[in-house]
Amino acid sequence: MNNAVAIARRGVPRLLAGLSYHHPTDLAEHQRIYGPLPAVGRRFIDVVDASGLTGRGGAGFPTGRKMRSVAVGRGGKVVVANGCEGEPASSKDRLLLTRLPHLVFDGIVTAATAVGAKDAYLCVHEHETYLLERLDCAVAERADPVRITVACVPGRYVASEQSSLVQYLTGGPAKPTYSPPRPHESGVRGRPTLVNNVETLAHLALIARYGDRWFRSAGLLAAPGSMLATVSGAVCRPGVYEIEAGTPIGEAVGSAGGPAEPLQALLVGGYFGAWLPADVACPVPMTHAGLKAVGGALGAGMVIALPASSCLLAETARVVRYLAGETAGQCGPCVFGLPALAEAMAGLAYHGGRGRVLGQLARLLPLVERRGACRHPDGVTQLIRSALRTAAADARRHDQAGPCRGMLREPLLPLPGDA
Amino acid sequence: MKLRVNPIACTGHGVCAELLPELIEPDPWGYPLLADAPVPADLLDLAKRAVAACPTLALLTDDSLVAPPVRRGGRHASRA
Numbered sequence: 001m002n003n004a005v006a007i008a009r010r011g012v013p014r015l016l017a018g019l020s021y022h023h024p025t026d027l028a029e030h031q032r033i034y035g036p037l038p039a040v041g042r043r044f045i046d047v048v049d050a051s052g053l054t055g056r057g058g059a060g061f062p063t064g065r066k067m068r069s070v071a072v073g074r075g076g077k078v079v080v081a082n083g084c085e086g087e088p089a090s091s092k093d094r095l096l097l098t099r100l101p102h103l104v105f106d107g108i109v110t111a112a113t114a115v116g117a118k119d120a121y122l123c124v125h126e127h128e129t130y131l132l133e134r135l136d137c138a139v140a141e142r143a144d145p146v147r148i149t150v151a152c153v154p155g156r157y158v159a160s161e162q163s164s165l166v167q168y169l170t171g172g173p174a175k176p177t178y179s180p181p182r183p184h185e186s187g188v189r190g191r192p193t194l195v196n197n198v199e200t201l202a203h204l205a206l207i208a209r210y211g212d213r214w215f216r217s218a219g220l221l222a223a224p225g226s227m228l229a230t231v232s233g234a235v236c237r238p239g240v241y242e243i244e245a246g247t248p249i250g251e252a253v254g255s256a257g258g259p260a261e262p263l264q265a266l267l268v269g270g271y272f273g274a275w276l277p278a279d280v281a282c283p284v285p286m287t288h289a290g291l292k293a294v295g296g297a298l299g300a301g302m303v304i305a306l307p308a309s310s311c312l313l314a315e316t317a318r319v320v321r322y323l324a325g326e327t328a329g330q331c332g333p334c335v336f337g338l339p340a341l342a343e344a345m346a347g348l349a350y351h352g353g354r355g356r357v358l359g360q361l362a363r364l365l366p367l368v369e370r371r372g373a374c375r376h377p378d379g380v381t382q383l384i385r386s387a388l389r390t391a392a393a394d395a396r397r398h399d400q401a402g403p404c405r406g407m408l409r410e411p412l413l414p415l416p417g418d419a
Numbered sequence: 420m421k422l423r424v425n426p427i428a429c430t431g432h433g434v435c436a437e438l439l440p441e442l443i444e445p446d447p448w449g450y451p452l453l454a455d456a457p458v459p460a461d462l463l464d465l466a467k468r469a470v471a472a473c474p475t476l477a478l479l480t481d482d483s484l485v486a487p488p489v490r491r492g493g494r495h496a497s498r499a
Contacts, residue, residue: 178425331426332450367446373427 057197073192084160107201157326176374219245250282269299274386311406352402
């Protein structure tokens, strides 16, 4: 039995079935494991619709619908593969691009031929030189019907927002723009543009090979397929794991070896996600709907386990300060609001609030929410609100009495520059 | 008709809050906070005046389009 048949039959791993611990998968090996890539046409969009695939970059928009809205647009189309992993707590895109680059390229070719695009861009951060080297090697092995350009994007947090990429590829700054028009209406150089996360495209490469029914054979009816989750923090084997969509969060933590010490809370969805108390989070399925129901967000599938002896508020304050510095500097409420929030959170976490900070935060948060061109400020307020909700008793104690011993612990949430 | 603001274009001149205090108030940093409700009929003319008076063309109505980063044949030309 060849390997491709084996992938077509079993559950997970799917994307990661061709992952070698020893070396990046080259083209010959890639084709042996996953099988040859069939040529697809416009009708493939129906297959994607039927598969129920949703975007794996964080927003979770139905991929088929997005492809159709680009395909029906006028003029030459453009496909943009988003491989900029701006989220410090996520590693899945980097894993795919460095170890299984041909899966991503297959996905780009599939998406481009389905929507009728001749040009495609693979966007990665300019400072990830190892990744760029790997991609150069992979490109040299391939002969694609689509012109794929590897584009280097500045390594800022908001540079990888889809309107930022579109503006950057058009020749502007890598900063979000005010929508509408959305990229599928007027994207790169004014052309209809499909922007997808690289994991989404990798799934497309497999759907093209094995079909929509195969895709739905894993995961839930409402959230089919598999997904890559980055599990980190106080777990025994932090890393990227492929799980079926809808796997309970507790099981995802279990696949990373389980908690390394008693847990207090989980940060699900990364810095655009939300804190959830450990006991609340564990039975929740890893789906957009499941997490939304408990006030969380799936984001790009990150789970960070926070030990009971850490200070959740201090961890949050540190991340909020980083995110405040990552504003594109375009919208007033973000430019002035995020530093004000960061200062209030730092006060609460490190100095105590003298009974005033919680009220101050309650006044500041609505002044920032939904007032930016992109969702950057909303991500910050969601993080803060979930921290104040999850550690409500702690927050009151900090506000009244002062910081706790948890802040003496080494910070756990990763930030760029931590090394 | 509803009012909206392009937060990238807005630099907080505060003209709109001066002209239309019924629907727009400045936040602590001087940027406009808009009422979420549709503009009442008796304020329509004043709202249009505020839109026209915005020095950076950031104040918009929900039926006005925003120019994309690169214009193509004026399809998306702003008609604020």
